[in-house]
Amino acid sequence: MIPPAPDDYAEEVLALVERIPPGRVLTYGDLAGLVGRGGPRQAGTVMATWGGGVPWWRVVRADGRPATGHVREALERLRSEGTPLRPGGDRVDLGRCRFTP
Secondary structure (H helix, E strand, C coil): CCCCCCCHHHHHHHHHHHHCCCCCEEEHHHHHHHHCCCCHHHHHHHHHHHHHHCCHHHEECCCCCCCCCCHHHHHHHHHHCCCCECCCCCCECHHHHECCC
8 A cells, every 4th residue: 555645744754854964863752842743653653654765764762772673774774874872782872873953
């Protein structure tokens, strides 16, 4: 099934994700807060539905872990960009790499 075209909210979320530079990340909650509406789940739905064309790996959960189902690829991409990771290497160090637009 083909998803419908993104609405204004989705377009705002995707445009913000496109602005995240290499080596930096935002959480789903950060996205919603910066857009000014919705919440982490709504931002996650946008990313799951239309996020394939933006640097989706730069959006992580509140604990710094990549989205379930994409952990391996996301961590590979984050490492290749020099994104600071926490000891253990399974999540980003949000204190060091959170993007501030």
